[in-house]
Amino acid sequence: MCADTPDQTVDYKDTLNLPKTDFPMRAGLPKREPAWLERWNRIGIYDRLRDKAKDGSRKPFTLHDGPPYANGHLHIGHALNKILKDFVVRSQQMMGRDARYIPGWDCHGLPIEWKIEEAYRAKGQDKDKIDVVDFRQECRRFAEGWIDIQREEFKRLGVTGMWDKPYLTMDFHAERVIAEEFQKFLMNGSLYQGSKPVMWSPVEKTALAEAEVEYHDRQTDAVWVPFDIVDVAVPGIDSGAMKASDMDPDTVERIASLATAKVVIWTTTPWTLPQNRAICFGPTISYGLYEITGRPEECWARIGDRYLLADALAEEALSAMRLEPEMYRRLRDVTPDELATLSCAHPLRGAEGAGGEWDYDVPLFPGDHVTDDAGTGFVHTAPSHGDDDYQIGRQHGLEMTYNILDDSSFRADLPFFGGERIIKENGKPGGANKAVIDKLVETGKLLARRRITISDAHSWRSKAPVIRLNRPQWFAAIDREIGGDGTYGKTIRERALTSIDTLVEWTPQTGRNRLHSMIEARPDWVLSRQRAWGVPLTCFVKKGTAPTDADFLLRDPAVNARVLEAFENEGADAWYKPGAKARFLGNEHDPDQYEQVFDILDVWFDSGSTHAFVLRDREDGSEDGIADLYLEGTDQHRGWFHSSMLQACGTIGRAPYRGVLTHGFTLDEKGMKMSKSVGNTVAPQEVIDQYGADILRLWVAQSDYTADLRIGPEILKGVADSYRRLRNTMRFMLGSLADFTEADRVDPADMPELERWVLHRLAELDENVRKGYDAYDYPGVFNAVFQFATSDLSAFYFDIRKDALYCDGDTARRRAARTVLDILFHRLTTWLAPILVFTMEEVWLERFPGDDSSVHLQDIPATPTEWRDADLAAKWAEVRSARRVVTAALEIQRRDKVIGASLEAAPVVHIRDKAMLAALKSVAFEDVAITSDIVLTADPMPAEAFRLPEVEGVGVVFEKAEGQKCQRCWKILPDVGQHRHAGVCKRCDAALG
Template identity: 55%
Template sequence: MNDTAPGATEKDYSATLFLPETEFPMRAGLPAREPIWLQRWEDMDIYERQREQAKDRPLFTLHDGPPYANGNIHIGHALNKTLKDMVSRSMQMLGHNAAYIPGWDCHGLPIEWKIEEQYRAKGKDKNEVPVVEFRQECRTFAEQWVDIQREEFKRLGVLGEWDNPYLTMSFDAEAQIARELMKVSMSGQLYRGSKPVMWSVVERTALAEAEIEYADYESDTIWVKFPVSKVDMTAVVRLTDHYRRESTAATEIADLQARASRLIGASVVIWTTTPWTIPANRAISFSSRIAYGLYEVTDAPAENWAKIGDKLIIADKLVGEVFAKAKVTGFEKRATVSAEELSAITAAHPLRGLAGGYTFDVPLLDGEHVTDDAGTGFVHTAPGHGLDDFGIWMDSTRLLQDRGIDPAIPYVVGDDGFYTKDAPGLEGARVIDDNGKKGDANQRVITALAEHGNIIARGRVKHQYPHSWRSKKPVIFRNTPQWFVYMDKDIDGAAGDTLRHRALKAIDATKFYPATGQNRLRAMIADRPDWVLSRQRAWGVPITVFVHKQTGEILRDEAVNHRIAQSFEEEGADAWYKDGAAQRYLGSDYKADDYEMIRDVLDVWFDSGSTHSFVLRNKQKWPHLKFPASMYLEGSDQHRGWFHSSLLESCATNGHAPYDSVLTHGFTMDGEGKKMSKSLGNTVAPQDIIKQFGADILRLWVASSDYSEDLRLGKEIIQTTVDSYRKLRNTLRWLLGNLAHFKAEDVVDPSDMPELERLMLHRLAQLDQGVRAAYKEYDYRKVVTLLSNFMNIELSAFYFDIRKDTLYCDPISSIKRRSALTVLDHLFNAITAWLAPILVFTMEECWLERHPGDEESVHLRLFPEIPADWIDTDLASKWQLIRAVRRVVTGALEIERREKRIGSSLEAAPKVFVADPRYIVALEGQDLAEIAITSAVELHQNEGPSEGFRLEDVPGVSVVPALAQGQRCARSWRVLPEVGSDPEYPDVSPRDAQALRERAAAGL
């Protein structure tokens, strides 16, 4: 039947129907209404109400990874915070005390860079501003953005302790970060060393791996000759032992010396994409697994760099490619060159003699990092500008000393990108300028090589090259003094108890969502070098270390550490920079003049990695948190960022991870799967979506997406989400409208209910298991899928469709109607709770529509306990068969409607033929006309005529349409022969007549 009254020619009985009554609007108006709920929650202090309500429940702590406080939130922030909110809300409703403390990362380059940009715009020099004054400007800037971002996050519907967040720049946090650093120092894990680190010339600081992104870059490439100058007899005996693994006879030594001596006058050829590193070259790396040969150029153009007669040592596999680049038109192999021969020879630097420099020997070292995939099979080795280069150089220290070679690593490039005095003849040339552009260093080197006759080819190559994620400018590897944490040194002398060992063990004990995150983080920890902690910046927590000027020893004194931490608690980390601070901390036991007070600041990843120590363990400030956290949740880039640094920091100071589980989400892409970019104009701002559609639409998009992959977002996707939302809302509106007629005395026990109602209770119990399991696995997409399918297909298109007639028309006393109302009550209670962590505003509106009152909120509920004994698999199997028959009937009537032979299905009384005994048994005792929403049904137990309508997947059932016989009931519109049999109500059916009498008796 329809929800509207019959035609004008009949008596209007619409006022006698129990039609839906609700003020819950069909049009949500979320952008205007959501702020009302936000204010209401703030007025009633719902977060504290939750804490009080849940104080005796088990703790679940999702620790917030802090965003940078330096700009409006973007769609990635919205995705991240919404997911976190869904986790906390759902765990709260599953029976936990799920407190959520939001936090912000306030130190470091992102904020300092913004202040420097302001300075540059005003023509102001940062170096002329007192450091404490500069730091205060950074603090003020961060405070402003914390306030802005706080309101933007709250507008998303994120519930948390917004009035008491954590900030890495708060005094107590800075004090604790310093304490954590000093713990690392006291355990002997901290050291100052010299290693190549990624260095931003533009920003004048070292960068962590997490601060690097890769982008296309065009590099100069060169093929360079290193002339073989001599055979090193000191190394020969040792190296022949190394390769042969046995004593070497004098005759063999002499033979090797003779073979190696043949190579004097030849040149080893290297290939590099960083010509500017040639002045820093100190060795050549080769591989004993690669076959090499001595090749002579027999034909080449006269103007060529590679000349006829040149003898060049190159990997056999690459010789053709090298000579093609060098425009050599003829060459012959003169000899095979063994690994022993390569180890015995020494080369001259290709710039030897330039400005009287580069006179040192260049040894050849066997390195596992060398391949013959590209280049020449040799790797130019500048230990100050590459980790592999540095590694093989340091591993060869003893060999270098045996050969009389100084293992010290020069500082060829300064922090400003200019060559230093350690690049004779090239000092003042620049690798990268302040704008991130190439300087003149490459060309100066190429010109000098050409003048020395030691270059055979040049070119260009486009490749992925590291850039600073903040300035978007290329970085360089540069050897600088930095502060490190050992990855492989025994902690406190305990054999095998290294930071790497602790971290890998902790990863194995952690649950990952998705599981692939575990292998990703494990691979990063397994291969990473020592952790670089220092940054050459002003805004951050200083490395609170004193170093003895004479001995170079780090001062380890708990009394000094205590004074430092205490001053930070009272004054913040600015205390480190105040006049007289050194002697204040050293006290009377030490002289400030004897110690270097370190001025570098900590990498911000150490700051955020330490948050567990001043948030999770701060019971005085946040009593509802636990350590380790139940979960850390961030984007997949945080495997090398916050997940990584938090793991290392906690393992260094606590011996284990700061989390029990790690959940990772992907990045946001546009509707076509492209990365969002301002330059492409395809960014989607969360503020715009909220303004047009409301935050619940954004939240539904997050919940409906597979967050373990990259998420797409565009106009079509948003519209699809809006359509899905409207369907859910309309179902809830219909529920509310009908429940307006539900009273406590209407409740019916399940045992007294009709089968259809018991089937719905069965489905509720099934859903309860599925929804709870999905929430426990943080699978919000599954929650949305389960509930959307249930509400759209099983409720709206099936149960509600069938029960409209009963709910609208049955007498007040009808057990069927009261049973249906009871089921609607159960449905409402379950669905509003299950959707509350996702559609936070809509479910609050829906709940309050039925339960008005200042103390009410859907977010103070738990998921309802659904009785397990509602499960009835036999009944469900039976109704699967009944619904199959119903599909055949509705399919046949749809054709009749399309052909305009009927208007409403209530005009039909189809003949249903059932040959399959399973369906016959299932239909026994059922009112198929009610189930199929017709006025009558003729049921026949046979195959039926050939012209009957059939469905391929329902064998043994056919339908022949027929018109219902009798008159149309003016109240319910069913066509029945008995209409008119009641003299008091001659235009309605007996059922409707009884309903009218009961209404009259009740004074309705």
């Protein structure tokens, strides 16, 4: 160990080979990183990497960017996503691939349209009175502005890519291709217009995809409503139920005893009751007939009433009616067969002023969706307002209702409730629920009501509640056989499930299970939205025909071609210009006989189509139109992963990706969801301003991104500490490599064992790094490299070799050490360059300055397999174990102020194992232990010997080193002062010449 020596006769400091480097201890990343960004842009790093692949020597790798939405500044989730993508692209490039990354943006849709509408409302303008093309142009300008902002924010993170030529879903060619992809659904027969319940936003007045919905708690009124039984058979409906004429007399008598009973339903959406068409029961649930025998004064139930209830829920339901257990009794079981024979009256049947609106029977049907977890075990069924309800309605031919308008108001002519709204314009509850409940109370058809909190669907844009509403919409049928060779299936669902199981690699594997279950259970895809900013459904319907008619949809390739040509040149605005219908229909079709569809496509169809105009159409896309990787958050199993799968399976017959990588969400340090109102958000720019982008990138690399990630001030302090330690390792190498030339290089075969052990560790680590990068295991890669750099190198190899590097002359040992440092430099910088893009560039340029120099133009060097030496590694594992015992023993002496440094010691080390003793004697163990001398012995260790429990058979007895302190290397040796140069040892005397 060498340093300045106090009170020395001769100052030998200038004779030492001390590190020489301008690489600063303090990084100053926030101020310095922008200069590297400007430099990379100036020398065209991304383009130069593409040039390296022009000879065809590099296998392409394409990560297809899931487009972020072009509105608002980046949040920490954006940073996580883009940094992970950059890890992928850079690591694949440095492992010899031609790794392409084309960033993109989602530009159409409701969030932008909503912002423009808000601006109109603030000015007192009516959006519906604005020319649609002018309105769309405002939306386009809004998106363009945010794209420019977000692009610079993404670049500031150090993300490489084709930033000058990103893809935008609102580019004319993109709009043309989106329309073209839609037309494939039109032409292959999977497109149809249907009327079924969809997620509907009354505030935004459009259908929403499941991915556009989030769930929040809200309060609502739950009601218990009796349906009077009016018949014990269900004539005219083949439900599989037994008819009275088929039953024995006892069974007929049992069923007849139900004639005066009531079926009690429970619902948290009272506004759906006017649309009721049936009641469902669970075929495996236990039901009973309950009779009321007493009642308190404040109770809507009547003595003598008989109610049908699920046994598991009866007590709760009757308690809601304010009935104590002694006020009712269970008369008998009621079987599913009995229930299937019953018909009820709608609660509003015969109500004065109803005009016969509800004068129909309400049948009972078995339904597997019915549970006895909450309610009464009977589910009121409105086919226009729920998926299960709709399926039951289709199965039994129930009538669909159209009582609710786009703004969630009851149609004006509906008795009692006309004009009442479910949700107001501001997203608050309207009067519909109250109006229905009040009418039930008035007509004596309410048994109980209770204010409860439920988790309910909300639009993630407006944050307002959404409802299930039956509306004519355009759908893609995912179970209808369509054209193609059928390699992976005949329907969209079959192709998607086959792709999931056989064509895609999932990271983590749980992503496969999640998407598979979603695709397996999903209904047909709702393609239409009732908005203006997007790509329209470019189709025409024939007037006077029904959706089921063969000629309802116009399927004419010539019409399609004219639309696509216009979109390519003018964008999708062409659809809305005056005379568009006649222009596209041409001379072959009479415009008066057709209606032009003005719904726009679900934006998930836009982003799901990006594989066509990015991977397929761009020169820097993918050779086969398939991406090597899609990478997004876990929410995209119901979003982009999902829509891309469906869209591609409908057009190219398979998934558009070979791999899917999923990351979690970002939480605060306590594991709480980030919220501006709570004040626990962490903005990427704030982290960059305080620490630099490399610290943010290092946080990503150190985190298990497959789960939710935590971030906050204390976590970032820990990340910054790891960075500092790693930076010190790089600084030591740079200082020790000053003036290193090829003439100093030593062949590995001629190196000492310690250097060959380092090369062995490098060869091991190189394999692990490559495997880790290929498996997208960035925490695994970084932690392995970090542990190697801080433990194997800084705390062991560098610690030992400082003496030789600083104090040796031009010895074979010093040249070997510097050769190893050079080898380490090239591996560590390229291993870490995909993660610490700015710092590794700084490190590289410190050694290799120049206008065209960059670590990001390098590949990870090949590491010879012959460097691996398992026997040598096993030996040095023993050496390191023994060293730990010596180091721990000397630390006690240092703590007790017996010595100031380990070089003052010459311990006696007792080794029980003969093989270990031989190993230690062969490696100059005093240098390894950093002592001036050491005695290795097989003698039994005395009782006072220091031991470590985890290292058996090694004991250390402390002894002080004998001799004088060398004024150059600080070792205490007997020969100091006996050489030509005053006060130095033999080694230092030779170095001085």
